Amino acid sequence: MSNKVKARLKKIIRQRLPVNDPNFMVIGSQKCGTSSLHYYLNQHASLVGSDPKEVHFFDRDIHFGKQLSEYRKHFRGRRDRLHFESSPSYIYSPQTASRIYETYPEIKFIVTFRDPVKRAYSAWNHYRQLFEKDKNTFQNRRRREGNLLCDKFFTGRQQFPSFRECIDIELELIEKGEGVEPALLRRGLYLQQLQTYWQFFEPGQLLILGFKDLVSDTEKTLNRVCEFIGVSQMDWSTIDREPRNVRDYTAPMLETDKQYLEAFFAEPNQALFERIGPLNW
Structure with missing residues (x-):
């Protein structure tokens, strides 16, 4: 079976699965390792990442008239799993925090910051x-x-x-x-962005990570995420930890x-x- 056929079959199967709401979001920041973090977490047996990784509903699609029912279709999978998306522009976009709060006031967020x-x-x-x-x-x-x-x-x-x-x-x-x-x-003015979220969400709803910790102490950092979102820790040495979106200079x-x-x-x-x-x- 060719890779193209496999991909199409996988898509058909996914479309038959129930839709869900996200349990947590990776909200940024841009160029701070969110692609790698999403890919790592998606290999946890209890977690299901959105399709695609960056949904951009609350900072882009909602601006152009899309509805929540369309958003939830990005989270297809078993109901006994935690579902998440990773849109790194959410932390920066001025109106995003209030829009998320209107629908998901109890949701948790993961933020990664890098030397600005x-x-x-x-x-x-x-x-x-x-x-x-x-x-x-x-x-x-x-x-x-x-x-x-x-x-x-x-x-x-x-x-x-x-x-x-x-x-x-x-x-x-x-x-x-x-x-x-x-x-x-x-x-890179991170405190201003956090303050926007703190207007609506409790500080305890946000886990803030340093970029270097994700890169150099990956397993410990991922288990901090597991503890934060309430899933079991695991041996992360068994997953594919190839960094994502690495670019040459x-x-x-x-x-x-x-x-x-x-x-x-x-x-x-x-x-x-x-x-x-x-x-x-």
Whole structure:
């Protein structure tokens, strides 16, 4: 049986399974290991990840009129399993927390944070690769109001802007108070994003992880997740732990850009650590 036939058969079988509500969500942040975390958790016998991994209902689809009944179809499977999705934009999107609360006020969240300087450079590299691979497809995606990413980084360009040029573009938008995207910098202002969720959810409903812990101490970190969501711990050495969405870089970040961003994030990072404690990110 070919892989194509197997995939089609698997899809047919899945469509016959009951729909569910999610029990927890991995909500971000972007470029902080959410793809790997989703893939690891989906190998636990008691957990079922959504199809696709990033549903984007509460920050995108609901904005374009989709209904909860359509959302629940992404969680097909046995009712005695815990179901989850991983949409890394949920932590950043301004209205997402309130929208989730209206439907799932008791739900739990998992958040992964990475050094915001490294996160910004990783995001820039991701957009650069998308531009070089197929800029037209990326530009034609549906976008919510305030998403100026394509307008500022993609449209009318023959070459993707440098990291520093992208930083300067966003700094100008920040000064003008315009747009939610592009957000190489603003996605790294983590405390602001947590405070949005704390307006609706108890702090105990959020498990906050450091990116380096997920990478270097994977088994312990995954068992922290298991304890948090209420499933049995397991021997994670038996699963496929190949990292997901790893991208190559054409060059390291310039030292001048690194120093600038370290200064930019110094105060917000300190405020974050004072509130939640240090993170191994």
